[in-house]
Amino acid sequence: MTTILFAAKRADWAAYEAPLRQSMADLGVSADLVLEADPAEVDYLIYSPASTVQDFRPYTRLKAVLSLWAGVESIVGNTTLQVPLCRMVDPGLTEGMVEWVTGHVLRHHLGMDAHIQGQDGVWRNDVVPPLARDRRVAVLGLGALGSACAQMLAQLQFNTLGWSRRPKDISGVSCYSGEDGLRQVLSQAEIVVLLLPATPQTENTLNAESLALLPRGAVIINPGRGTLIDDEALLSALDTGQVGHATLDVFRAEPLPPEHAYWQHPCVTVTPHIASETRPVSAARTVMENIHRHLNGAALLNVVDRATGY
Incomplete structure (x- = not known):
C-alpha cells in the first residue's frame, strides 16, 4: 500500500x-x-x-x-x-497573487492614497492619473505567477514590460531578458512588480545601481521575496525621492521586527506576507x-x- x-x-x-x-x-x-x-x-x-x-x-x-x-x-x-x-x-495561489498585484498596481496608478488620505475635508483633485495605456508597469520574473500578473495588467491596457533571466514570449507583454534587458526595463518602468524566486543570482536585484536607473518617483511593489531588495539602498532611494513609494509584502526577517525602518517610513506600505496564501x-x-x-x-x-x- x-x-x-x-x-x-x-x-x-x-x-x-x-x-x-x-x-x-x-x-x-x-x-x-x-x-x-x-x-x-x-x-x-x-x-x-x-x-x-x-x-x-x-x-x-x-x-x-x-x-x-x-x-x-x-x-x-x-x-x-x-x-x-x-x-x-x-491555480488558487496564482489567482490570489494576480488579485493582490492588480489591486496594488491600480492603487498606485490611480493615486488612491493621495485621494483618500486623512478624509480631512480637503478636496484633492489636482492630480489626474494617465490612462493605463500610458503607464509603464514592469514585472520582474515571468514564471507562473509573474506571467499571470503580467497578462492581467496587459489586459487592463497597461504598457506592460516583463523581464526574466531566460527569454520569454507572452502575448501583450514586451519581454526582455539578460542584464541589458533588465537595465532597459528599469529605465522605463514607473511601477515595478517583483516576482522573482529567491536565489543567489536574484539577491539584491534592486540595489543602489539598479534603483538609480528608474524614472524618478517610480513605485516598487514586492510580493516576491525579501532578498530581492537591498533594504538600505531602497530606504536611501525613498529618502531622496528617487523611489516615490514601496509596497512590500515580503521581508528578510518575518514577521518584520517592530523597530524596522520600513514601519516608520511615510513612503512605505507594509503588508504581512498576504499577497497570496x-x-x-x-x-x-x-x-x-x-x-x-x-x-x-x-x-x-x-x-x-x-x-x-x-
Missing part, C-alpha cells in the same frame, strides 16, 4: 485533511494518508519547509516531496533530499493530482531544477 505522509506544520492538518481525502476519492488514489509513519514506509511527503522533517535519509522508499509552498529556497539546498522536489504551482482546497487538489500522475506512470509536474533553485 502506498503511504502519503503529511509532513507540513501540525497545525495545518485540520485544514488539509478533508480536502486531501476528498481529492483522493475524486481521483481514485488508493493510499494511506497519515500524519505519522515509519519513515522507511513512506512513499510521498506532502511538505512545507516549516516541517520537523529536515533529514530525508531515513525515508528510504521515498519517491517525491511535494511542497505546499511556492518558494523552495529553504529546502532546495538540503543535501539529504535526493528525490524529486515539486514546488506548489496552484496557499488555499487548502485548491492546493490539496494540486498535490494529489501530481501524486496520481506519478502513481500512474506519468512524469511529476513542477519539479525543481536544483541548479537554478526553482
